[in-house]
Amino acid sequence: xxxxxxxxxxxxxxxxxxxxxxxxxxxxxxxxxxxxxxxxxxxxxxxxxxxxxxxxxxxxxxxxxxxxxxxxxxxxxxxxxxxxxxxxxxxxxxxxxxxxxxxxxxxxxxxxxxxxxxxxxxxxxxxxxxxxxxxxxxxxxxxxxxxxxxxxxxxxxxxxxxxxxxxxxxxxxxxxxxxxxxxxxxxxxxxxxxxxxxxxxxxxxxxxxxxxxxxxxxxxxxxxxxxxxxxxxxxxxxxxxxxxxxxxxxxxxxxxxxxxxxxxxxxxxxxxxxxxxxxxxxxxxxxxxxxxxxxxxxxxxxxxxxxxxxxxxxxxxxxxxxxxxxxxxxxxxxxxxxxxxxxxxxxxxxxxxxxxxxxxxxxxxxxxxxxxxxxxxxxxxxxxxxxxxxxxxxxxxxxxxxxxxxxxxxxxxxxxxxxxxxxxxxxxxxxxxxxxxxxxxxxxxxxxxxxxxxxxxxxxxxxxxxxxxxxxxxxxxxxxxxxxxxxxxxxxxxxxxxx
Amino acid sequence: xxxxxxxxxxxxxxxxxxxxxxxxxxxxxxxxxxxxxxxxxxxxxxxxxxxxxxxxxxxxxxxxxxxxxxxxxxxxxxxxxxxxxxxxxxxxxxxxxxxxxxxxxxxxxxxxxxxxxxxxxxxxxxxxxxxxxxxxxxxxxxxxxxxxxxxxxxxxxxxxxxxxxxxxxxxxxxxxxxxxxxxxxxxxxxxxxxxxxxxxxxxxxxxxxxxxxxxxxxxxxxxxxxxxxxxxxxxxxxxxxxxxxxxxxxxxxxxxxxxxxxxxxxxxxxxxxxxxxxxxxxxxxxxxxxxxxxxxxxxxxxxxxxxxxxxxxxxxxxxxxxxxxxxxxxxxxxxxxxxxxxxxxxxxxxxxxxxxxxxxxxxxxxxxxxxxxxxxxxxxxxxxxxxxxxxxxxxxxxxxxxxxxxxxxxxxxxxxxxxxxxxxxxxxxxxxxxxxxxxxxxxxxxxxxxxxxxxxxxxxxxxxxxxxxxxxxxxxxxxxxxxxxxxxxxxxxxxxxxx
Numbered sequence: 001x002x003x004x005x006x007x008x009x010x011x012x013x014x015x016x017x018x019x020x021x022x023x024x025x026x027x028x029x030x031x032x033x034x035x036x037x038x039x040x041x042x043x044x045x046x047x048x049x050x051x052x053x054x055x056x057x058x059x060x061x062x063x064x065x066x067x068x069x070x071x072x073x074x075x076x077x078x079x080x081x082x083x084x085x086x087x088x089x090x091x092x093x094x095x096x097x098x099x100x101x102x103x104x105x106x107x108x109x110x111x112x113x114x115x116x117x118x119x120x121x122x123x124x125x126x127x128x129x130x131x132x133x134x135x136x137x138x139x140x141x142x143x144x145x146x147x148x149x150x151x152x153x154x155x156x157x158x159x160x161x162x163x164x165x166x167x168x169x170x171x172x173x174x175x176x177x178x179x180x181x182x183x184x185x186x187x188x189x190x191x192x193x194x195x196x197x198x199x200x201x202x203x204x205x206x207x208x209x210x211x212x213x214x215x216x217x218x219x220x221x222x223x224x225x226x227x228x229x230x231x232x233x234x235x236x237x238x239x240x241x242x243x244x245x246x247x248x249x250x251x252x253x254x255x256x257x258x259x260x261x262x263x264x265x266x267x268x269x270x271x272x273x274x275x276x277x278x279x280x281x282x283x284x285x286x287x288x289x290x291x292x293x294x295x296x297x298x299x300x301x302x303x304x305x306x307x308x309x310x311x312x313x314x315x316x317x318x319x320x321x322x323x324x325x326x327x328x329x330x331x332x333x334x335x336x337x338x339x340x341x342x343x344x345x346x347x348x349x350x351x352x353x354x355x356x357x358x359x360x361x362x363x364x365x366x367x368x369x370x371x372x373x374x375x376x377x378x379x380x381x382x383x384x385x386x387x388x389x390x391x392x393x394x395x396x397x398x399x400x401x402x403x404x405x406x407x408x409x410x411x412x413x414x415x416x417x418x419x420x421x422x423x424x425x426x427x428x429x430x431x432x433x434x435x436x437x438x439x440x441x442x443x444x445x446x447x448x449x450x451x452x453x454x455x456x457x458x459x460x461x462x463x464x465x466x467x468x469x470x471x472x473x474x475x476x477x478x479x480x481x482x483x484x485x486x487x488x489x490x491x492x493x494x495x496x497x498x499x
Numbered sequence: 500x501x502x503x504x505x506x507x508x509x510x511x512x513x514x515x516x517x518x519x520x521x522x523x524x525x526x527x528x529x530x531x532x533x534x535x536x537x538x539x540x541x542x543x544x545x546x547x548x549x550x551x552x553x554x555x556x557x558x559x560x561x562x563x564x565x566x567x568x569x570x571x572x573x574x575x576x577x578x579x580x581x582x583x584x585x586x587x588x589x590x591x592x593x594x595x596x597x598x599x600x601x602x603x604x605x606x607x608x609x610x611x612x613x614x615x616x617x618x619x620x621x622x623x624x625x626x627x628x629x630x631x632x633x634x635x636x637x638x639x640x641x642x643x644x645x646x647x648x649x650x651x652x653x654x655x656x657x658x659x660x661x662x663x664x665x666x667x668x669x670x671x672x673x674x675x676x677x678x679x680x681x682x683x684x685x686x687x688x689x690x691x692x693x694x695x696x697x698x699x700x701x702x703x704x705x706x707x708x709x710x711x712x713x714x715x716x717x718x719x720x721x722x723x724x725x726x727x728x729x730x731x732x733x734x735x736x737x738x739x740x741x742x743x744x745x746x747x748x749x750x751x752x753x754x755x756x757x758x759x760x761x762x763x764x765x766x767x768x769x770x771x772x773x774x775x776x777x778x779x780x781x782x783x784x785x786x787x788x789x790x791x792x793x794x795x796x797x798x799x800x801x802x803x804x805x806x807x808x809x810x811x812x813x814x815x816x817x818x819x820x821x822x823x824x825x826x827x828x829x830x831x832x833x834x835x836x837x838x839x840x841x842x843x844x845x846x847x848x849x850x851x852x853x854x855x856x857x858x859x860x861x862x863x864x865x866x867x868x869x870x871x872x873x874x875x876x877x878x879x880x881x882x883x884x885x886x887x888x889x890x891x892x893x894x895x896x897x898x899x900x901x902x903x904x905x906x907x908x909x910x911x912x913x914x915x916x917x918x919x920x921x922x923x924x925x926x927x928x929x930x931x932x933x934x935x936x937x938x939x940x941x942x943x944x945x946x947x948x949x950x951x952x953x954x955x956x957x958x959x960x961x962x963x964x965x966x967x968x969x970x971x972x973x974x975x976x977x978x979x980x981x982x983x984x985x986x987x988x989x990x991x992x993x994x995x996x997x998x
Contacts, residue, residue, distance in 0.1 A: 017546035021520035028523050032530075036724035037742035040780055047516035051550065225535035243536035281539055 001074055004067055008083075011061045016281065018052035020239055027237050029112060031229045031247065038113045042106040049105040053098050056090070065090055078465050082283050085464075095144040104137050108411040115409035116232055124380045124398040131408055132376045135369050138413050142370060153370040156414025160290040161421065162467065166367065169417050172482055173360050176420070179486045183493070184353055187341045190497050196337035198329050203255035203322060210321050212248055212262045218314060219266045219300065219448050222273055233406040234261040234348075236268035236297075240280035244272040255322075256338055257349055260301055267300030268293055270452055274460035288459075289468035290415060294422025295429060296455065302352045302423070303430050303488075304451065308335050309443035339496050343391040345400035352423075353493055357390050359420040362405075366413055424485035425472060429459070431484050432476040500573055503566055507582075510560045515780065517551035519738055526736050528611060530728045530746065537612045541605040548604040552597050555589070564589055577964050581782050584963075594643040603636050607910040614908035615731055623879050623897040630907055631875045634868055637912050641869060652869040655913025659789040660920065661966065668862060668916050671981055675855050675919070678985045682992070683852055686840045689996050695836035697828050702754035702821060709820050711747055711761045717813060718765045718799065718947050721772055732905040733760040733847075735767035735796075739779035743771040754821075755837055756848055759800055766799030767792055769951055773959035787958075788967035789914060793921025794928060795954065801851045801922070802929050802987075803950065807834050808942035838995050842890040844899035851922075852992055856889045858919040861904075865912055923984035924971060928958070930983050931975035 025045060033041070055061060069087045072080045093101075111130040118127035142155040150158055150165075157164040212228065231247040238244035246265035250258050271287050279285040287293035304310055311318075315331045329337075341351045347358035365382060368374040374382050383402040384395045395401035407415055433439050433454055442450040458475040472480060493499070524544060532540070554560060568586045571579045592600075610629040617626035641654040649657055649664075656663040711727065730746040737743035745764035749757045770786050778784040786792035803809055810817075814830045828836075840850050846857035864881060867873040873881050882901040883894045894900035906914055932938050932953055941949040957974035971979060992998070 013542065014546050014550070017543040017550075020540075020543040021524060021547060024524055024527050025520060028527065032726045032728065032744070034722065034724050034726055034742055034744075036721075037738070039741055040739070041519075043512065043780075044516040044519040047513050048520060051513070051516075222535075223533060225533050227531045227533050229531060239536070240539070242538055243533060245531070245533075281542075 001071065004064055005075075005079070008064050008068060011055065011064065012283065013281065015052060015055055015061075016283075018048055018055075022048060022052075023237065023239055026109070027245065029109065030231050030235070030237075035113070038110060042109045045109045046102050046106040050098065050102045053093075053101055056093060057098065062090060062094075078279075078282075078284060081465055086283060092145050096141065100137070100140070104411065107133055107137070108409070111409040111411075112406065115403070115406060119232070119399050119403045122397050122399045122403070124403055127403060127409065128376060131379070134408060134411055135376055135413070138411075139370060139372070153367050153414060156366075156370065157417060158414075160412075160415045161418050162289065163469075164291075164417065164421070169363060172421065172424070173356075173363065173417075175482050176356050176486070177360070180353075180356065180489065183490055184341070184357070186499060187353065187493055187497050188343060190499065192336075192497065194336045194340055195329065195333040196340055198326060198334070199256060199337050199340070200253055201255070201325065202252055203325050205250045205252055207321055207325070208250050208255060208258045211318060212258055214314075214317055214321065215259065215262050216266060218446070219263070219270060220452060221266050221269060225273055226269060234265050235406075236265045236272070238269065238272040238286055240285040241273050241275050241277055242280060244269045254349065260305060260338075261348065263305040264297045264301040267297035270300070270455070271296040271460050274452065274456040275463035276461045279463040279465060284463045284465040286464055288462065288464045288466065288471055290418035291421040291425060292459070292468040292471060294419050295425035296422075296459070298419075298423045299426040299429060299455070300448070303426055304443060304448060306338055306352060307443050309440050311335055311338075313444050313446065336496060339493075341493065341497070343393050345387075345395060346404055348404075353489055354391070355423065356420045359416050361386050361390055362416040363420075366416065370413070424482045425480065427485040427488040428472070428476050428478075428481060429455075430488065432458075500570065503563055504574075504578070507563050507567060510554065510563065511782065512780065514551060514554055514560075515782075517547055517554075521547060521551075522736065522738055525608070526744065528608065529730050529734070529736075534612070537609060541608045544608045545601050545605040549597065549601045552592075552600055555592060556597065561589060561593075577778075577781075577783060580964055585782060591644050595640065599636070599639070603910070606632055606636070607908070610908040610910075611905065614902070614905060618731070618898050618902045621896050621898045621902070623902055626902060626908065627875060630878070633907060633910055634875050634912070637910075638869060638871070652866050652913060655865075655869065656916060657913075659911075659914045660917050661788065662968075663790075663916065663920070665866065671920065671923070672855075672859050672862065672916075674981050675985070676859070679852070679855065679988065682989055683840070683856070685998060686852060686992055686996050687842060689998065691835075691996065693835045693839055694828065694832040695839055697825060697833070698755060698836050698839070699752055700754070700824065701751050702824050704749045704751055706820055706824070707749050707751075707754060707757045710817060711757055713813075713816055713820065714758065714761050715765060717945070718762070718769060719951060720765050720768060724772055725768060733764050734905075735764045735771070737768065737771040737785055739784040740772050740774050740776055741779060743768045753848065759804060759837075760847065762804040763796045763800040766796035769799070769954070770795040770959050773951065773955040774962035775960045778962040778964060783962045783964040785963060787961065787963045787965065787970055789917035790920040790924060791958070791967040791970060793918050794924035795921075795958070797918075797922045798925040798928060798954070799947070802925060803942060803947060805837055805851060806942050808939050810834055810837075812943050812945065835995060838992075840992065840996070842892050844886075844894060845903055847903075852988055853890070854922065855919045858915050860885050860889055861915040862919075865915065869912070923981045924979065926984040926987040927971070927975050927977075927980060928954075929987065931957075 022045065025041070029038070029041065065083060065086055068075065068079075068083045072083060075083060107130070111127075111134060114130045115127050118124060138156060142152050145155050146152070154165045157166065157169065216223070216228065225242050225244060227245040229245070229247045230249065232249060234247050234249055236244065236246045246262070246269050248258050248262050248265070268287070271293060275285055287296070311331055311334060315334055318334075319326050339351060341353045343354065344350055347355070350358055361383070364386060365374070365379065368382070369376070369379065380398060380402045387393070387395050387401065407413075430439070433451070436454060437450065439451070442448075459471055462471055466474075469480065521544065524540070528537070528540065564582060564585055567574065567578075567582045571582060574582065606629070610626075610633060613629045614626050617623060637655060641651050644654050645651070653664045656665065656668065715722070715727065724741050724743060726744040728744070728746045729748065731748060733746050733748055735743065735745045745761070745768050747757050747761055747764070767786070770792060771784075774784055774786075786795070810830060810833060814833055817833075818825050838850060840852045842853065843849055846854070849857055860882070863885060864873070864878065867881070868875070868878065879897060879901045886892070886894050886900065906912075929938070932950070935953060936949065938950070941947075958970055961970055965973075968979065
């Protein structure tokens with residue numbers, strides 16, 4: 001058994017080396033790579049993917065995994081869990097022809113650049129052909145991997161949150177619709193007069209960068225195991241707890257954007273930096289599932305970063321950095337501004353309360369794209385129609401609509417629902433944390449150290465060594481319950497909007 | 500034949516894909532990678548190198564190359580040249596055990612970080628164990644690849660400049676010693692009173708970056724196929740003419756450093772950006788040899804960038820950007836300052852005239868390290884002793900001495916001589932260029948376009964499709980002749996120093 005485990009570890013290291021290279025090529029593509037490189041980059045990536053697949057699909061490796069899978073009881077708990085996941089992933093993987101996987105990787109490595117171009121030129125037609133190919137692949141993919149239990153769009157949901165189905169999503173979103181949507185209407189109808197011009201005032205990018213540096217320290221992000229760069233769309237990229245990087249986008253006339261995308265991405269990064277080192281270089285490093293990952297970023301972004309307590313301590317520093325730019329705004333102005341509820345175009349800039357509506361929209365469209373009831377040809381109109389229905393306003397241009405997200409261009413279809421689910425997890429986790437210590441007081445501290453510590457102990461340290469549902473249950477003492485999310489939102493916004 | 504050529508191209512693409520990934524991992528290591536990542540990075544790199552070597556050393560690939568090599572007359576000129584070089588490289592490669600190559604790649608990928616640490620802490624003992632391993636490998640390497648013609652240090656010289664030997668180097672450096680060293684002494688003895696405090700005055704890094712942006716435009720560097728970042732030691736990294744990047748280091752109290760390292764690296768980058776596109780994704784892309792590459796960077800750095808004519812046009816812009824910081828210095832002050840001859844510690848900051856002495860020192864030490872007459876154990880003392888002998892001053896600390904260069908940490912032993920050779924090539928090329936047009940007038944133009952064009956036509960376009968000696972001969976009409984270098988230097992510095 002020991003010999004076969006060693007052999008497995010050798011293969012794992014080999015397979016991970018390709019992923020490692022591909023991760024950094026993708027990081028490079030999103031950060032410093034010049035436009036010109038994309039002409040041939042996808043070919044090189046194609047070769048590396050093909051070489052990796054050759055190893056993953058090799059008989060020897062598959063046999064090793066199967067042997068270990070048939071002897072799970074002889075393995076330690078972590079390795080047994082890892083083998084179980086690898087086996088499942090192999091079984092899925094084996095159903096897809098290698099050439100198609102390679103083509104798909106080449107396609108998505110090219111498409112991100114096409115999407116940037118389309119967004120820059122504000123023209124969906126530039127991106128349409130690439131998106132058509134991606135959706136076609138996704139449909140074929142669903143056909144390949146379908147089982148008795150999983151069909152169509154379920155296969156994609158399952159890729160990002162194992163076991164998540166349309167039935168569950170529908171149930172979750174229906175609950176939100178039923179309980180939150182009337183509340184959102186009440187909030188939107190309430191006449192308020194927030195002093196919030198700072199939201200659209202000019203704030204120098206250099207100063208915004210200073211703020212991000214400050215926030216990074218408040219959140220105790222370890223720069224010896226991280227990096228911060230600039231990209232069109234902020235994201236986090238990690239290989240294990242030794243190297244977890246984030247990116248930010250700075251808008252001179254949307255100062256809060258860099259603050260909250262920094263807190264959000266640093267939330268993801270804190271998760272991965274706090275995974276137990278023993279999982280480095282195994283398949284159990286990194287976050288556990290997309291929804292759990294998102295629960296951490298949203299916990300920091302909203303529950304920490306949009307709390308009154310947090311800014312009681314940090315707003316003076318913000319005022320110090322921004323000087324005259326912010327001197328006319330009180331803490332109360334700032335707090336209300338960053339929690340202002342609005343029907344707005346951009347998901348990533350949306351307030352906490354309308355955020356789930358943005359996700360519902362994407363969920364509805366993705367379901368229909370995959371089941372074929374709408375096509376990429378008319379996705380732009382469908383987006384705009386649904387947006388009008390949910391938000392009551394007209395989309396003014398594609399980059400404020402269908403072109404706003406990077407996800408589809410990199411093949412992430414079925415991923416959005418995990419965002420809303422993550423927000424709901426975050427509220428449930430918040431509730432559990434409050435039983436252990438006074439979170440309100442902890443939020444007022446100079447750093448988020450106490451909160452980081454609790455999250456490390458109850459969630460982060462485990463990495464991907466358990467199922468997300470199990471981690472959630474261990475951390476909160478109960479199954480997933482969206483009621484915490486609804487209660488949290490209604491309580492918070494009732495206070496802010498004096499309802 | 501066509502089939503076997505296609506098969507070769509497939510292999511070439513596969514092999515290049517690994518190099519491609521490794522290039523960007525190395526780029527990442529030198530630019531944004533956090534310290535923490537180096538613990539496991541070298542293992543991942545090791546796997547990729549091993550996988551690549553497996554392909555390079557596979558019987559099928561070797562047979563394909565041999566078959567093509569035996570039928571060179573049936574191939575077009577470019578492919579025939581490529582196969583010839585690949586065959587030579589394979590033959591060399593085959594002599595080294597794969598495990599040792601992999602170990603070596605892992606070692607050098609780790610050593611660069613160790614060197615940075617040693618340099619930062621100004622402590623050679625931190626770097627010594629890594630350097631010992633590198634030199635040990637290099638010695639074993641020479642044993643593996645030696646032939647009747649090539650022995651010892653010659654094997655390393657040959658890696659960077661095919662056919663270059665100690666005999667030739669000795670001859671070249673002896674000529675320089677004989678004719679230049681007395682002149683250098685005369686110059687150093689001359690009492691001058693240059694107004695050159697700007698060389699050590701404070702200039703804000705932000706302003707220095709503006710200057711680099713300006714210079715990049717003057718040199719017509721194409722940012723759509725390039726990028727500029729910051730690193731400890733400036734360098735150029737390219738994969739083909741679609742992606743050639745440079746890095747700069749900014750010293751607040753050495754403003755000219757960023758100017759001349761920018762011009763130098765942009766010289767390298769211009770070379771690679773101007774290679775004919777038909778060579779992209781073949782082994783003939785990029786520069787032809789290290790000395791020819793260096794001839795281009797030094798051509799731009801010294802012949803262009805340290806010329807009076809160039810600054811007649813661009814000094815006003817420099818004064819505009821630096822405002823009060825530079826207002827007290829005239830063009831003449833600036834010109835004399837940037838051409839001031841001094842016995843100084845740092846090679847990369849050295850003036851044109853003493854530069855070859857820095858190379859001679861490294862050449863002497865490398866020769867002795869490889870033939871075993873000195874060891875890494877006492878390299879620091881040997882460096883300091885020789886430095887005193889050549890420059891008449893004592894090295895004050897290791898980062899101003901033996902720790903200053905990145906080269907040895909990345910395994911570049913036998914590389915330095917190409918720098919001096921490159922400078923000499925540059926003068927010969929300058930002489931040829933002057934026969935075709937009035938270079939003095941061209942230097943005064945708003946951009947270096949005319950000069951770029953000539954270099955593209957006579958040198959750059961060919962990439963690595965010919966031997967460097969042949970390109971030099973085609974471009975200048977004669978064999979290498981170091982006299983042009985000596986004449987150029989003596990004429991220039993006689994004028995500046997009024998001798």
